[in-house]
Each structure stands twice: as C-alpha cells, then as structure tokens.
Amino acid sequence: MGILFKNGTVVTASDMIQADVLVEGEKIVTIGQNIPSRGHEVVNVRGKYLMPGGIDVHTHLDLPFGGTYSNDDFDVGHKAAAFGGTTMHIDFVIQPKGGSLHDGLKTWRKKAAPAQIDYGFHLAVTDLRDDVMEEIPSLLAEGVTSLKLFMAYKNVFQVDDKTLFRAMRVAAANGMIVMVHAENGDVEEQLRLQLLAEGKTDPVWHYSSRPPEIEGEATNRAVVMAGMTGCSLYVVHMTCVPAIEALRRGRALGYPVMGETCVQYFQMDKDKHLGAPGFQGAKYVCSPPIRTAADRTILWQAVKDGTLQVVSTDHCDFWYEGGKGPWEQWSKDHNGGDWVEFEAQDPSYRRPGKELGKGNFAKIPNGLPGIEDRLIVMWHLGVNGGKISPSRFVELNCTNPAKIFGCYPRKGAITVGADADIVVWDPKKSHTISAKTHHMRCDYNLYEGMKVKGVPVMVYQRGVKLVDGEDWLGKNGQGQFVARAPHAPVL
Numbered sequence: 001m002g003i004l005f006k007n008g009t010v011v012t013a014s015d016m017i018q019a020d021v022l023v024e025g026e027k028i029v030t031i032g033q034n035i036p037s038r039g040h041e042v043v044n045v046r047g048k049y050l051m052p053g054g055i056d057v058h059t060h061l062d063l064p065f066g067g068t069y070s071n072d073d074f075d076v077g078h079k080a081a082a083f084g085g086t087t088m089h090i091d092f093v094i095q096p097k098g099g100s101l102h103d104g105l106k107t108w109r110k111k112a113a114p115a116q117i118d119y120g121f122h123l124a125v126t127d128l129r130d131d132v133m134e135e136i137p138s139l140l141a142e143g144v145t146s147l148k149l150f151m152a153y154k155n156v157f158q159v160d161d162k163t164l165f166r167a168m169r170v171a172a173a174n175g176m177i178v179m180v181h182a183e184n185g186d187v188e189e190q191l192r193l194q195l196l197a198e199g200k201t202d203p204v205w206h207y208s209s210r211p212p213e214i215e216g217e218a219t220n221r222a223v224v225m226a227g228m229t230g231c232s233l234y235v236v237h238m239t240c241v242p243a244i245e246a247l248r249r250g251r252a253l254g255y256p257v258m259g260e261t262c263v264q265y266f267q268m269d270k271d272k273h274l275g276a277p278g279f280q281g282a283k284y285v286c287s288p289p290i291r292t293a294a295d296r297t298i299l300w301q302a303v304k305d306g307t308l309q310v311v312s313t314d315h316c317d318f319w320y321e322g323g324k325g326p327w328e329q330w331s332k333d334h335n336g337g338d339w340v341e342f343e344a345q346d347p348s349y350r351r352p353g354k355e356l357g358k359g360n361f362a363k364i365p366n367g368l369p370g371i372e373d374r375l376i377v378m379w380h381l382g383v384n385g386g387k388i389s390p391s392r393f394v395e396l397n398c399t400n401p402a403k404i405f406g407c408y409p410r411k412g413a414i415t416v417g418a419d420a421d422i423v424v425w426d427p428k429k430s431h432t433i434s435a436k437t438h439h440m441r442c443d444y445n446l447y448e449g450m451k452v453k454g455v456p457v458m459v460y461q462r463g464v465k466l467v468d469g470e471d472w473l474g475k476n477g478q479g480q481f482v483a484r485a486p487h488a489p490v491l
Ligand SMILES: [Zn+2]
Pocket: 058, 059, 060, 314
C-alpha cells in the first residue's frame, strides 16, 4: 500500500503538470494520470500544488557565535523548518581552532542526534594547517563535499588569501565546492574601530562598518581565484550591486562561479529596519548587512537572469531580549559543555542574545531567524509579486540547491525514484506571519504582520507526514544525514 496524491498540480523546476503521484515506502514510484487508487491511502490535493521539499543550504543551528549560541537547534529548528515546507538543510560544521575537521564533524553529529528532518554538513575551515590541508580529501568518504571559508570576521573565522587559494586548489582536485563569506575583513576591522572610536555605537552603524564595496571587492577576489584554480565557487548571502557585478563578470568569463542570496535581503531595508528607533535595529543585524532599494532591485534581476542560483536563509537566530538565566554560572560550570543538556535542566534559562550589543553594535550577535519563513515569503514576494514563476521558485529553493550540493535527484525533485519529500502547497490560503505563532525559538519575526498568500498545508519527508496543518507529527531521530556526492554540476 502506498500514498496516492490525487488531482494536484505537480510543480517542478521546468513544468507545472496535472498529475497523480504515488509514493511507496520512502520513494516516489509513479507519476501519471488516473493512477488507480485501489489499495492506496488517497490524499486528495485538488486545487493544491505538489512541490519538492525545500532545501535550505545555509543554516547555523546551535552555533557558538558572538559570545552566545544561536537558539534553534536540530530539534526545534527542524520543526520550524518543516512547518515552513523545508525538509532538508545543510548546516555549517565549524572546525575548532587547533583541532581537525573530523573533530568538528564529531561535535556536529552529536548536535544532530535529535534530527527531525534530513540534513547535510558543509565544513567551515578556520585553521588551515598543512595537516588539515591533507585531511580535506577524507571528507568525501563522510559525504561532505563542500568547504566554507570566511574572508571576514577578523581574528575569529577569517582566512588569508594564501589559505583560500590553496584550499581552492585542493578542492578542485577532489571535485569539491568552495563556499565563501565574501567581505574584506581587514577593511571591516579598520572601519569598525574608527566608528566605535567616534562614539558611533548604535545598531545602524553596523551598516557603515560593512559597506557594499568590501563585499564587492572580496567577491571579485574569490571569483578571480576560482577562475585561476578551476575550483567551483559558491558565494553565500550576496546582497549588493558590486558583489552581483563581480559574479556576473566571472560567469561571463566562463568561470565556475555561482551565488545565493537570502530571503531577508529582498525585504529588509537599511534605514527602515537597521535604523529603527532605540535598540530595535539589533533585530536586523546580520553580515553582510541588509541594504537599500537599489540592491534589492539588482537581486531580483539576478535571480531572474540566472546570475544567482539559490535562495537560502543564513538562519542563525538569537533572542532579542535573552539573558534571562544564569549565563555566567553556565559558563563557569560548563565552559564548552553541552548547552542543550543545560537548558533541559533549567527550562527557565535563555541564552544571551542581541542585548549583548547594547552600547556597541560590534557586540550584537550577527544573525537572523528565517528557516521557517523562507518559502512563504519568497512565494509571496516572488510569485504573487509577479517576479518569478512557480517553477523558478522550485528551482531556486529546492532543485538548484540539490544539484549544486550533490544530492540531486534524490532530493530537490518530484520525479520517479526521488525521496518522497513532498510539500502540499495551498496557493489560495492566507496567513499572517507573527512571532506569536511561528515555531522558531525566537521572540521576534523579521516579517511580523506580513500577510502572505500561499502556504504549505501538509509536509511529507521520505513518505512520512511531518506536518498536517497546525499539527506536528514528526519524531526525534527521524531526520537522516544525507551523504552528498562530489563533482556536482556548476549551474
Ligand atoms: Zn552563514
């Protein structure tokens, strides 16, 4: 007996077709018209769209960062993702300083033990010693085929050009892809120190410390190195005119370079949000910063003309008003211990959040909530807004992420033989986004009060229903690690 989705419209990256979809076990086994329903559980999806589960290739769950940890973990964050129609994400393992890449993997595997949706790992390399360079190819056997390097966050994650260039050569030789956070961290440091010395400490100055020029410059540097090494490059969270122009130049030259933006960069505005009264702007502090109307215009052009291939979230949420618990006691007692266990012992505890940066914008933890909102906001702004088609929506959010990161067509497609990760989407249903009703562990929502039309009403992962309207049916441990293949296509 299988599950038969009848009377719906299947949306793929290329087509919209009226078809029935039969799922048996974890896989899609037949797509056709008038599939006999005998012996199957029939799900009538008349008037609904069937789309592949969303894949968010840029998330930071339970990340130690900025003097605290991001709130959502591989339990709560997974639920929130699935309620928003996302059934797989790829999270960034951070190599510990002085440690190996496998040390980082070990830590993140432990974090992922309660997984409810499928996940993969990128490896963020922070300390590229010779022994670590030699360790890189061994990641392939672990199903990890992407490296991330930071050109920003001086004295935290930043690597120098020599390191980036060498890593690209090793990655290219092994069919791996290099992802970069492209901002010039040396210049950022100078600008930040100057602003703080001038007493410019409010959240809005975060923007001035990270202007578009430093993103464009770093993007160009990485693009040129990709051209020289032949390494596939994926520039994360692109936000602005100079960065998009650098990527366009590289693609026009035939370099193997790709890019993503994140949903918040289509909506948030530097003056309105980052410049909100009081400390409110801290809610919108992420890097690169949210930009201006001219940048939003070029981002839409870039997703339309194919300069950008993917929309992700960079989900990394912090409380706006955290610090409600014995944080100092925790750090004394645990100092690198298991955070989730600590919270289980004391449910009143809240990790410190954005308030760490009151009086100093540079101390505001960088990152925003978004894993749950990506698809509904992109549908609303993009499809309802007449900017992209439903097929392009699927391509940007599901299919291209799977292709670029080596798990297509198992993931990111409604096709025979694919995992039955299926979102039943109701294009007529309205919803008002609010922190009061979202499932992320965060006390604010970027899109508070936004009325959207088009929402997921049922979500299946590998043939198992996770979400039915407002009901959660998933279980801890149901999410599986997705081993990814090298030599993925450059799109
Ligand atoms: Zn990130």
